[in-house]
Amino acid sequence: MGEFLQFVFLGLSTGAVYAVLASSLVGVYAATGIVNFAQGSIALWAVWAVAALRADGTLVLPVGSVGLGSGPMDRVPAVAIGVASAVVWALLAHLLVFRPLRRAPVLGQVVASVGLMIFLQALVTLRFDTTSLQALPLLPAKVLTFAGAHVNVSDLVLAGAAVAVAALLWAYFRFTRPGIATRAGAEDERAARLMGLSPDRLAAVVWAITGGVCGLVAVLAAPTIGLDPTSYTFYVVPALAAALVGRLASIGLACAAGLLLGSFQTVILWLGTKSWWPGWAQAGLGDALPFVVVIVALFLLGGRIPSRGEVTETRLAAVTIPRLRPAPVALVLAAATAATLLTSGAWRFGVVTSAILTLLAMSLVLLTGYLGQISLATMAFAGTAGFALSKLTTSAHVPFPFSILISAMVATAVGVVVGIPALRIRGAQLAVVTLAAAIAVQSFVFSNPALTPFEGNLIRDPSLFGLSLAVRSGTDLTTARFALTVLVIVALLTLAVARLMAGATGRGFLAVRSNERAAAAAGINVAATKLLGFGLSAFLAGIGGCLIGYSRGQLSDASFTVLAGLTLLAMAYVGGITSVSGAIIAGLIGPLGVLYTFLTQTVEAGRYYQLIAAGGLLVTAVLNPLGLAGTTGHHARAWLSRRRRPPEAPPPGAAAPTGTEPAGTVPTSPEPSHAA
Amino acid sequence: MPPDPLFATDALTVRYGGVLANDRVTLTVDRGEIVGLIGPNGAGKTTLVDAVSGFAPATGAVTLAGRRLDGAGPHRRRAAGLARTWQAGELFTDLTVAQNLAVAIERPGWRTVVGDVFGRRRPDADGIQAALEMLGLGDAADRRPTELSLGQQKLVGVARALVGGTAMLLLDEPAAGLDTHESGQFGAELRRIAATGVGVLLIDHDMTLVLDVCDRVYVLDFGKVIASGPPAAIRDDPAVIAAYLGSAVAE
Ligand SMILES: Nc1ncnc2c1ncn2[C@@H]1O[C@H](COP(=O)(O)OP(=O)(O)O)[C@@H](O)[C@H]1O
Numbered sequence: 037m038g039e040f041l042q043f044v045f046l047g048l049s050t051g052a053v054y055a056v057l058a059s060s061l062v063g064v065y066a067a068t069g070i071v072n073f074a075q076g077s078i079a080l081w082a083v084w085a086v087a088a089l090r091a092d093g094t095l096v097l098p099v100g101s102v103g104l105g106s107g108p109m110d111r112v113p114a115v116a117i118g119v120a121s122a123v124v125w126a127l128l129a130h131l132l133v134f135r136p137l138r139r140a141p142v143l144g145q146v147v148a149s150v151g152l153m154i155f156l157q158a159l160v161t162l163r164f165d166t167t168s169l170q171a172l173p174l175l176p177a178k179v180l181t182f183a184g185a186h187v188n189v190s191d192l193v194l195a196g197a198a199v200a201v202a203a204l205l206w207a208y209f210r211f212t213r214p215g216i217a218t219r220a221g222a223e224d225e226r227a228a229r230l231m232g233l234s235p236d237r238l239a240a241v242v243w244a245i246t247g248g249v250c251g252l253v254a255v256l257a258a259p260t261i262g263l264d265p266t267s268y269t270f271y272v273v274p275a276l277a278a279a280l281v282g283r284l285a286s287i288g289l290a291c292a293a294g295l296l297l298g299s300f301q302t303v304i305l306w307l308g309t310k311s312w313w314p315g316w317a318q319a320g321l322g323d324a325l326p327f328v329v330v331i332v333a334l335f336l337l338g339g340r341i342p343s344r345g346e347v348t349e350t351r352l353a354a355v356t357i358p359r360l361r362p363a364p365v366a367l368v369l370a371a372a373t374a375a376t377l378l379t380s381g382a383w384r385f386g387v388v389t390s391a392i393l394t395l396l397a398m399s400l401v402l403l404t405g406y407l408g409q410i411s412l413a414t415m416a417f418a419g420t421a422g423f424a425l426s427k428l429t430t431s432a433h434v435p436f437p438f439s440i441l442i443s444a445m446v447a448t449a450v451g452v453v454v455g456i457p458a459l460r461i462r463g464a465q466l467a468v469v470t471l472a473a474a475i476a477v478q479s480f481v482f483s484n485p486a487l488t489p490f491e492g493n494l495i496r497d498p499s500l501f502g503l504s505l506a507v508r509s510g511t512d513l514t515t516a517r518f519a520l521t522v523l524v525i526v527a528l529l530t531l532a533v534a535r536l537m538a539g540a541t542g543r544g545f546l547a548v549r550s551n552e553r554a555a556a557a558a559g560i561n562v563a564a565t566k567l568l569g570f571g572l573s574a575f576l577a578g579i580g581g582c583l584i585g586y587s588r589g590q591l592s593d594a595s596f597t598v599l600a601g602l603t604l605l606a607m608a609y610v611g612g613i614t615s616v617s618g619a620i621i622a623g624l625i626g627p628l629g630v631l632y633t634f635l636t637q638t639v640e641a642g643r644y645y646q647l648i649a650a651g652g653l654l655v656t657a658v659l660n661p662l663g664l665a666g667t668t669g670h671h672a673r674a675w676l677s678r679r680r681r682p683p684e685a686p687p688p689g690a691a692a693p694t695g696t697e698p699a700g701t702v703p704t705s706p707e708p709s710h711a712a
Numbered sequence: 713m714p715p716d717p718l719f720a721t722d723a724l725t726v727r728y729g730g731v732l733a734n735d736r737v738t739l740t741v742d743r744g745e746i747v748g749l750i751g752p753n754g755a756g757k758t759t760l761v762d763a764v765s766g767f768a769p770a771t772g773a774v775t776l777a778g779r780r781l782d783g784a785g786p787h788r789r790r791a792a793g794l795a796r797t798w799q800a801g802e803l804f805t806d807l808t809v810a811q812n813l814a815v816a817i818e819r820p821g822w823r824t825v826v827g828d829v830f831g832r833r834r835p836d837a838d839g840i841q842a843a844l845e846m847l848g849l850g851d852a853a854d855r856r857p858t859e860l861s862l863g864q865q866k867l868v869g870v871a872r873a874l875v876g877g878t879a880m881l882l883l884d885e886p887a888a889g890l891d892t893h894e895s896g897q898f899g900a901e902l903r904r905i906a907a908t909g910v911g912v913l914l915i916d917h918d919m920t921l922v923l924d925v926c927d928r929v930y931v932l933d934f935g936k937v938i939a940s941g942p943p944a945a946i947r948d949d950p951a952v953i954a955a956y957l958g959s960a961v962a963e
Pocket residue numbers: 728729731733751752753754755756757758759760
């Protein structure tokens with residue numbers, strides 16, 4: 037019992053971070069209607085800023101740094117400056133990203149906030165000395181003994197701080213004039229203006245407060261939790277889970293759920309050390325927990341989360357239905373073939389990776405662009421197939437191409453399961469579910485030693501009719517045979533998906549995306565269509581994952597990181613998430629693709645890749661909330677229709693010939709089936 | 713009345729919180745018959761269409777050609793031949809007018825996936841064009857819904873409800889947004905549709921249209937049917953005049 041309690045208390049410091057992040061997420065949502073995936077990244081910066089200040093008094097800025105005094109800075113001013121840096125980031129996020137996107141489609145907001153999340157994470161990795169900095173102690177190191185458990189005072193202080201922060205935020209929204217106006221303003225901007233308060237300024241206040249408290253609690257918890265260039269970024273996922281328990285509306289519930297989740301995770305770690313605990317569940321279960329919480333919160337606790345804003349006003353990225361003309365298709369294929377054959381080594385690997393990424397981006401175009409379902413789990417689908425491929429080729433000796441097909445089927449099944457929540461929720465909440473699912477898959481499957489051996493998952497090289505299609509041969513890093521195989525597979529599937537998009541399936545997807553009610557009334561089974569979309573998308577991603585696997589020869593948890601998945605979504609959005617050409621652009625600029633190869637091979641700036649990608653996304657998202665291809669497509673259509681239409685359009689009534697068809701040609705079946 | 717009507721509701725009841733939006737509504741529509749449904753705003757006309765098409769939780773029976781449809785999902789009711797339009801149009805703005813109709817003919821599923829990838833199938837262009845022409849939208853096929861006038865958008869909604877195997881048509885204020893002349897044309901178009909054997913339930917505030925084109929009319933007030941009968945009788949019914957027509961004339 038004492039030991040159990042000890043672990044409960046041990047989890048309080050992580051729980052406190054979850055709790056404050058969760059309360060802040062609720063606060064930001066109340067003020068702006070935005071689900072801020074970057075909340076953890078903002079805190080991450082503060083943690084590292086304080087570490088740098090306390091190491092040698094250097095104030096690290098996004099560009100350059102300032103020496104504040106000689107030698108380490110005291111704890112109080114260091115923490116104050118660190119917290120201030122989080123406030124500044126939060127305000128910048130509001131002013132430069134989210135305020136301009138106030139009326140943008142949900143997809144634009146989600147993608148921008150994901151972009152900010154990975155931008156700050158990349159910036160931290162670049163700007164701070166992540167190898168030698170440490171989080172020096174801040175809170176008293178005393179230990180109490182309570183019911184046989186040794187309890188760190190710092191853990192109690194942190195939990196107390198989290199509760200205090202939640203109480204403060206709650207009181208702000210409940211009792212202060214600006215707080216009340218903020219809530220009113222989020223529902224009806226005019227109401228706030230009538231109270232004489234600008235909704236923008238009110239939102240800025242909330243951004244500043246939440247940025248500050250998140251920075252503070254993360255800084256205080258860092259000595260216990262440790263310094264890490266990514267962890268706080270992804271703490272937003274358990275925090276989102278906790279916020280969903282509070283239905284994104286209750287700060288108190290969000291805080292309590294956050295604290296509990298933290299404790300529960302350490303208790304699970306403790307249970308994992310017991311002899312009776314199953315081996316397969318020893319690692320990764322704690323990280324999979326947020327997904328379980330999200331599902332429970334959304335499905336069992338019942339009641340829908342009130343969605344913000346006018347549903348009918350939601351605009352979506354414009355769509356151009358692809359028309360496959362032979363000339364451009366042949367041109368692209370020829371260019372890709374030439375790029376494959378004329379390059380070698382790292383460059384050819386970049387081309388191959390870009391081809392694979394194009395396929396992964398197509399899976400997003402289909403699911404997110406066409407069907408309107410925001411999924412952050414694409415890489416998890418790819419990874420699932422990759423790991424299945426490893427098992428199939430090494431243990432079961434399934435030959436290529438059946439190995440790929442079966443693995444992609446496994447991914448399809450996972451995709452359909454992940455798609456089930458989409459039957460009830462949409463928009464940013466669906467993004468949260470899929471992100472939590474991705475993290476659960478990553479930590480429970482890819483990083484689990486019981487399922488993934490220490491040396492990685494080996495994959496047997498493919499061969500067809502005795503012909504080796506292996507990626508490597510002698511000193512050749514990327515064989516032409518393998519590259520062409522990838523190209524053929526990607527080209528065939530891309531063409532198939534383009535036909536799908538241009539056909540009845542694409543029309544049906546677009547109908548569901550634009551109006552689910554009307555789609556159902558037109559006879560579309562909306563639920564089945566969504567699952568079909570998730571399944572198809574996961575199948576494509578699965579094939580992509582297998583190709584990644586074959587191109588690497590082995591897979592580890594680093595092969596399909598959630599971060600790479602988010603970057604891919606970002607790139608798909610930048611390229612234009614509703615078109616085939618957008619997917620090809622995404623492939624070229626995606627992680628480890630041609631742009632990355634250029635950055636590493638030619639200008640030696642590979643480490644800036646993630647920053648450039650995320651920054652590019654932010655700029656694109658803010659300037660073109662409908663996505664690049666969306667905007668250009670829109671302009672092109674407007675221009676075309678201006679040219680096509682005669683200068684003076686005849687009045688529609690006069691132009692329409694009154695139908696004189698005999699009644700018999702009506703395209704309806706006059707009688708329903710009488711079989712029943 | 714024949715013993716087996718095409719379409720019937722029996723004691724259809726919808727409750728929204730404390731509001732009885734539909735109170736034991738029982739009505740029938742025959743093959744080829746145009747039946748009007750009128751009543752003041754908030755009477756529950758849209759609710760009836762929602763309940764019948766599977767969008768509002770209701771008790772009571774809905775029957776189409778002898779087949780019970782209550783309890784089935786909206787898409788199943790549509791597949792069974794029961795089609796509706798929406799008061800607010802609700803067209804798919806990403807699709808052209810013709811594609812809006814194509815969606816109702818070929819619904820996505822495994823079959824369309826295989827067909828799209830391997831087949832050379834085109835949507836039933838003739839059927840779509842015929843439906844559009846029937847409603848005077850022949851030259852709008854390749855336009856986007858947003859490029860059309862509100863009245864025309866409504867007509868596209870009607871055309872969309874007409875394709876894909878429709879036996880019974882529920883029209884929620886399809887003529888709102890049409891001028892007098894267009895409304896007259898629409899009446900003629902409705903007659904032609906009904907002449908093919910399709911049953912029509914027409915909700916509209918345009919009394920000239922309703923009384924002119926309908927074979928029978930039901931009057932709804934506070935969720936209850938307060939009168940029904942041929943247009944001539946409805947026009948002179950004192951209860952109807954008190955509840956609705958009086959105010960409609962005054963408008
Ligand atoms: N989704 C809903 N939720 C709650 N009440 C509703 C809903 N839809 C309609 N109502 C109520 O039901 C009654 C009937 O509305 P409606 O069917 O739209 O009337 P009509 O179409 O005849 O103007 C009204 O009192 C309306 O407020």
